[in-house]
Amino acid sequence: MKLTIERSALLKALSHVQSVVEKRNTIPILSNVQIEAADGQLALTATDLDLAIVEHTGADIAQDGATTVPAHTLHDIVRKLPDGAQVGLSLNDRTLTLNAGRSRFTLACLPREDFPVMSAGELPHRFTLPAPQMKRLIDKTRFAISTEETRYYLNGIYLHVAEGEKGSTLRAVATDGHRLAQVEVALPDGAAGMPGIIIPRKTVQEIRKHLDEFEGEIGIELSDTKILFRFAHAVVTSKLIDGTFPDYSRVIPEGNDRLLKISCEEFSEAVDRVSTISSDKSRSVKLALETDKIMLSVTSPENGTATEELAADYSAEAMEIGFNSRYLLDILDQVEGDEVEARLADSASPTVMRDGADESALYVLMPMRV
Amino acid sequence: MDDGKSGRIHLLDEQTVNQIAAGEVVERPASAVKELVENALDAGAHHIDVVLREGGKALISVTDDGIGMSPEELGMAVERHATSKLRSAEDLNAIGTLGFRGEALPSIGSVSRLSITSRAKGADEAWALKVDAGAKTGPLPAALSAGTRIEVRDLFYATPARLKFLKADRTEQSNALDIIKRLAMAHPHVAFSLSDGDRVLFRAERALSTGDDAQKARLGDILGRAFTDNAVAVDAVRDDLRLKGFAGLPTYSRGNAQQQYLFVNGRPVKDRLLVGAVRGAYADFLARDRHPVLVLFLELDPHAVDVNVHPAKAEVRFRDQGLVRGLIVSGLRHALGAAGHRASTSVSQAALGAARPATSPVTRPAYGEKSALGGGFHDAARSWQAPTSPMPEQSRFDPETIPVSARHEPVTQEQEQAAQREDYPLGTARGQLHETYIMAQNADGIVIVDQHAAHERLVYERMKASLEKSGVARQMLLLPDVVELDPDAASRVLARAEEFAELGLVLEPFGDGAVVVREVPALLGKVDSVRLVRDLADDLAELDQGLTLKERLEEVCATMACHGSVRAGRRLTLDEMNALLREMEATPHSGQCNHGRPTYVELKLRDVERLFGRR
Ligand SMILES: Nc1ncnc2c1ncn2[C@@H]1O[C@H](COP(=O)(O)OP(=O)(O)OP(=O)(O)O)[C@@H](O)[C@H]1O
Ligand SMILES: [Mg+2]
Ligand SMILES: [Zn+2]
Numbered sequence: 001m002k003l004t005i006e007r008s009a010l011l012k013a014l015s016h017v018q019s020v021v022e023k024r025n026t027i028p029i030l031s032n033v034q035i036e037a038a039d040g041q042l043a044l045t046a047t048d049l050d051l052a053i054v055e056h057t058g059a060d061i062a063q064d065g066a067t068t069v070p071a072h073t074l075h076d077i078v079r080k081l082p083d084g085a086q087v088g089l090s091l092n093d094r095t096l097t098l099n100a101g102r103s104r105f106t107l108a109c110l111p112r113e114d115f116p117v118m119s120a121g122e123l124p125h126r127f128t129l130p131a132p133q134m135k136r137l138i139d140k141t142r143f144a145i146s147t148e149e150t151r152y153y154l155n156g157i158y159l160h161v162a163e164g165e166k167g168s169t170l171r172a173v174a175t176d177g178h179r180l181a182q183v184e185v186a187l188p189d190g191a192a193g194m195p196g197i198i199i200p201r202k203t204v205q206e207i208r209k210h211l212d213e214f215e216g217e218i219g220i221e222l223s224d225t226k227i228l229f230r231f232a233h234a235v236v237t238s239k240l241i242d243g244t245f246p247d248y249s250r251v252i253p254e255g256n257d258r259l260l261k262i263s264c265e266e267f268s269e270a271v272d273r274v275s276t277i278s279s280d281k282s283r284s285v286k287l288a289l290e291t292d293k294i295m296l297s298v299t300s301p302e303n304g305t306a307t308e309e310l311a312a313d314y315s316a317e318a319m320e321i322g323f324n325s326r327y328l329l330d331i332l333d334q335v336e337g338d339e340v341e342a343r344l345a346d347s348a349s350p351t352v353m354r355d356g357a358d359e360s361a362l363y364v365l366m367p368m369r370v
Numbered sequence: 371m372d373d374g375k376s377g378r379i380h381l382l383d384e385q386t387v388n389q390i391a392a393g394e395v396v397e398r399p400a401s402a403v404k405e406l407v408e409n410a411l412d413a414g415a416h417h418i419d420v421v422l423r424e425g426g427k428a429l430i431s432v433t434d435d436g437i438g439m440s441p442e443e444l445g446m447a448v449e450r451h452a453t454s455k456l457r458s459a460e461d462l463n464a465i466g467t468l469g470f471r472g473e474a475l476p477s478i479g480s481v482s483r484l485s486i487t488s489r490a491k492g493a494d495e496a497w498a499l500k501v502d503a504g505a506k507t508g509p510l511p512a513a514l515s516a517g518t519r520i521e522v523r524d525l526f527y528a529t530p531a532r533l534k535f536l537k538a539d540r541t542e543q544s545n546a547l548d549i550i551k552r553l554a555m556a557h558p559h560v561a562f563s564l565s566d567g568d569r570v571l572f573r574a575e576r577a578l579s580t581g582d583d584a585q586k587a588r589l590g591d592i593l594g595r596a597f598t599d600n601a602v603a604v605d606a607v608r609d610d611l612r613l614k615g616f617a618g619l620p621t622y623s624r625g626n627a628q629q630q631y632l633f634v635n636g637r638p639v640k641d642r643l644l645v646g647a648v649r650g651a652y653a654d655f656l657a658r659d660r661h662p663v664l665v666l667f668l669e670l671d672p673h674a675v676d677v678n679v680h681p682a683k684a685e686v687r688f689r690d691q692g693l694v695r696g697l698i699v700s701g702l703r704h705a706l707g708a709a710g711h712r713a714s715t716s717v718s719q720a721a722l723g724a725a726r727p728a729t730s731p732v733t734r735p736a737y738g739e740k741s742a743l744g745g746g747f748h749d750a751a752r753s754w755q756a757p758t759s760p761m762p763e764q765s766r767f768d769p770e771t772i773p774v775s776a777r778h779e780p781v782t783q784e785q786e787q788a789a790q791r792e793d794y795p796l797g798t799a800r801g802q803l804h805e806t807y808i809m810a811q812n813a814d815g816i817v818i819v820d821q822h823a824a825h826e827r828l829v830y831e832r833m834k835a836s837l838e839k840s841g842v843a844r845q846m847l848l849l850p851d852v853v854e855l856d857p858d859a860a861s862r863v864l865a866r867a868e869e870f871a872e873l874g875l876v877l878e879p880f881g882d883g884a885v886v887v888r889e890v891p892a893l894l895g896k897v898d899s900v901r902l903v904r905d906l907a908d909d910l911a912e913l914d915q916g917l918t919l920k921e922r923l924e925e926v927c928a929t930m931a932c933h934g935s936v937r938a939g940r941r942l943t944l945d946e947m948n949a950l951l952r953e954m955e956a957t958p959h960s961g962q963c964n965h966g967r968p969t970y971v972e973l974k975l976r977d978v979e980r981l982f983g984r985r
Contacts, residue, residue, distance in 0.1 A: 149898065368846065
């Protein structure tokens with residue numbers, strides 16, 4: 001193998017793939033990235049056995065070939081090369097030599113034959129999704145993904161076909177047991193028969209990275225155990241979480257009839273302000289709702305108290321409710337419209353929140369007892 | 371009572387015999403020693419001398435100056451189920467002596483060559499009885515001035531299978547020594563000695579003082595002066611229970627829980643309850659892997675405790691476990707609380723040791739290594755310097771990188787006067803060293819304070835107080851967590867549901883063997899409630915109290931305290947330093963940091979003078 005490639009092209013591809021590689025591995029080759037030169041292209045592959053990414057980039061190839069080298073080391077080297085540098089890679093027996101200007105690195109290789117190949121298997125369900133829609137599905141739910149290992153089936157986004165009043169949609173749901181986020185997009189052609197799947201958190205993160213640079217249609221192929229995302233220059237294949245997502249619809253209350261409408265920006269700034277005073281991790285903020293106003297208060301046994309009154313659209317019976325201010329802010333962050341709507345029942349039942357300008361997303365937040 | 375020819379000693383009726391915890395009475399030399407020394411104590415001896423040859427395998431001899439036995443009594447004493455200490459099954463409910471079964475002597479006699487020489491109190495002659503593998507000869511007239519001498523030769527010679535299981539002489543000997551020490555702790559007015567026939571291995575004189583002083587002196591003899599110097603007296607009463615003893619300061623802790631002694635009505639016992647109660651009482655002061663040294667004596671109505679549950683009488687059963695545990699926890703907490711900011715003197719001894727001039731370097735013995743100087747000093751150094759949990763990195767300083775310059779602010783006259791006016795235990799700050807340590811001067815010495823550790827403890831105590839005041843905020847769960855347990859564990863956990871709810875964890879029953887978690891302490895964030903509940907269930911099974919939850923909450927407080935307190939490396943003004951010292955004096959438990967390390971060290975002036983050879 002012998003090739004030359006522009007530093008920035010190599011860096012971009014490497015930064016996409018290296019984050020898949022775990023920092024510590026018991027199987028040495030999993031620390032490596034596979035480099036393959038063929039058909040006038042350079043293909044970089046990385047995997048952690050649950051997730052694999054292949055990224056293609058143009059290169060000036062003098063001789064085809066393939067090998068594997070430590071991913072983070074290679075990434076660090078390329079990152080530190082001067083902008084605009086031409087990087088030469090050549091494989092000689094067991095080492096890969098990297099030349100750039102006057103720098104020269106020799107990296108130990110492991111044979112590409114030992115590099116684990118993740119086979120996607122049969123992927124019967126295929127459809128495409130515009131990148132902005134994929135982005136919505138991820139952005140509005142991923143803050144609620146659980147990190148708790150015991151309930152592993154909550155460690156991802158549940159993507160499935162939902163039947164609503166306006167017909168079928170493709171819906172994403174995430175919950176950590178304290179709050180829940182749900183968002184949907186129009187059901188793409190070909191998705192109708194797909195099973196409900198749970199996409200692991202790490203895969204979600206990797207996919208999300210590509211969405212900043214990619215505008216087109218994403219090709220999605222899936223079975224009930226694996227999923228594949230096809231971008232212009234990259235293909236991401238991932239295992240799915242093998243578990244049953246709980247029947248979340250049961251925790252979304254239907255009958256909450258106390259409606260609060262409030263400026264999202266004012267609300268979120270006020271919550272942020274009053275919670276400054278709480279020094280402990282529980283960060284509870286109390287909301288006292290009265291006709292057309294709401295009073296926020298935080299009490300910290302060490303520091304004192306903070307209160308702030310806000311005008312709001314509220315005409316139901318007066319009530320008080322406490323929330324984790326961090327959770328509240330997470331939800332308010334998702335709201336793009338001017339107004340946020342909250343439907344409440346009482347101080348011990350879940351509250352439903354929505355973006356006043358967006359029907360398609362919904363959040364459920366469980367209160368705190370303070 | 372002394373009817374019939376056999377004198378005091380009589381056979382127990384069959385019903386009583388059947389109620390006595392059966393099992394092996396003598397398993398090894400140490401258990402024979404235990405039985406014989408207990409007999410001597412029951413006989414009212416003031417001096418007990420034990421000789422062991424070959425770790426007791428060749429000879430165990432126990433001589434006492436107690437009431438002795440008449441020839442008739444001698445004959446009865448080696449009969450099975452013959453005792454002077456119990457009359458009926460009724461008496462089993464209220465045992466006031468160490469022995470009660472009438473099993474020990476016959477058991478020993480059946481596996482060895484036993485000889486008992488005894489002179490009953492007031493009698494003018496002594497008699498000797500021999501039992502060889504169960505075959506009795508005598509009694510024959512013998513010579514002995516008073517009391518009883520029992521000699522056990524060739525233990526287990528009659529049961530070669532058992533002989534094989536004996537350990538090396540040294541191991542058997544040290545087991546026996548351990549037993550003698552335990553009994554000696556509980557009987558300060560009895561003199562004890564142990565020798566191997568050539569050398570005295572242990573000696574404790576009769577305490578001449580009374581009460582606590584006697585007890586303290588005896589414990590000092592056995593556990594070392596370093597212990598008594600670094601322990602607080604415990605004295606607590608609840609209902610008919612009385613707890614006395616000495617509890618080591620948290621700064622005088624060990625890597626294992628072996629030096630925790632519990633005596634129930636003078637009887638050394640092993641009880642799981644003690645482990646849990648001690649852990650609970652010290653939870654605030656010690657890292658999980660450090661253990662205090664303590665000796666506790668529980669006195670209670672013999673009716674309230676069953677000692678007839680273990681063949682070697684090493685365990686007891688309390689009628690009201692909860693009451694006993696509660697008393698131990700509150701008694702210890704109270705005693706430690708009263709100790710206030712006191713840190714162990716072993717710390718300053720260790721510091722002095724390290725400061726010794728170069729002519730006689732004191733090298734710290736490796737952990738676990740026996741010190742030639744014996745218990746006191748090196749033990750103290752070890753207990754302080756043994757790795758507990760890693761040192762908080764910010765309280766470590768690197769002499770290489772930090773310029774060695776003491777910081778000394780001009781002391782104003784006013785401050786000087788203030789210092790003289792009031793005699794603060796932790797003294798008046800004189801300066802800061804390495805931006806890490808506060809140097810203060812008090813009436814009779816020098817106080818060095820680790821500013822981060824001290825402040826961290828103060829913040830932690832403040833946080834705990836406010837948590838107690840305002841209650842634990844609870845996050846309700848949108849998806850309640852179902853935790854599968856076994857039915858026993860589930861009911862154990864649910865029985866404490868109310869207590870857990872106060873700490874922020876709300877649980878409800880969920881069918882057979884499961885509980886559902888509805889609310890969690892908000893302080894713990896996104897806690898894995900399944901694991902939390904399982905841990906609590908284990909705690910309850912093991913220790914009968916759910917420590918995990920409280921510990922987790924306190925851990926969070928501790929971390930926050932660490933982040934919220936002045937770092938090492940922060941310059942402090944004299945006013946700030948003095949404020950810290952005054953707050954330490956006012957705050958209970960400020961003598962040790964959250965990991966049981968000292969927050970300050972005090973060097974007495976006389977110790978400093980010694981360093982310079984002025985004394
Ligand atoms: N050193 C001694 N001095 C005086 N009497 C003794 C001595 N040792 C034993 N005896 C008498 O012999 C009896 C039998 O002793 P033994 O140890 O076999 O039984 P015990 O002490 O009554 O009960 P246990 O089996 O629980 O120890 C005792 O009850 C006591 O009266
Ligand atoms: Mg006895
Ligand atoms: Zn700290």
